[in-house]
Amino acid sequence: MSFKAWIARHPRLTAWAVLAVGMVVILIWAARNVGLLPGQWAALIIATILLAGLCVWIIGWEKEEEDGKSGQVEPQARVACATQPQARVACATQTPKEEGEPQGPGDPAATP
Numbered sequence: 001m002s003f004k005a006w007i008a009r010h011p012r013l014t015a016w017a018v019l020a021v022g023m024v025v026i027l028i029w030a031a032r033n034v035g036l037l038p039g040q041w042a043a044l045i046i047a048t049i050l051l052a053g054l055c056v057w058i059i060g061w062e063k064e065e066e067d068g069k070s071g072q073v074e075p076q077a078r079v080a081c082a083t084q085p086q087a088r089v090a091c092a093t094q095t096p097k098e099e100g101e102p103q104g105p106g107d108p109a110a111t112p
Helices: 002-011 011-030 036-069 075-083 086-089
Strands: none
Touching: 002 011, 011 036
């Protein structure tokens, strides 16, 4: 497996490594004249690497939410679809979040 293939297969690990390296470089540059002991340096560098991983993990939540929303209509969009004639054309290609949920006043499922 080539290096490029590994990066393509593991984008989050790659992002973690790149972000961690950048953050550690900034940490070392910013604290170079502080006079930290080796144990303190080690603790700060480990905490920085873990923080970089946490950042990549949280950013991944947004990506997962975007992937989960594909083809789904938000509640505000459903109201626009039902009340604005110009929005109905765009709404015709969207699907509701849950099956059986009424999409607008013309939907047979909307009548009680």
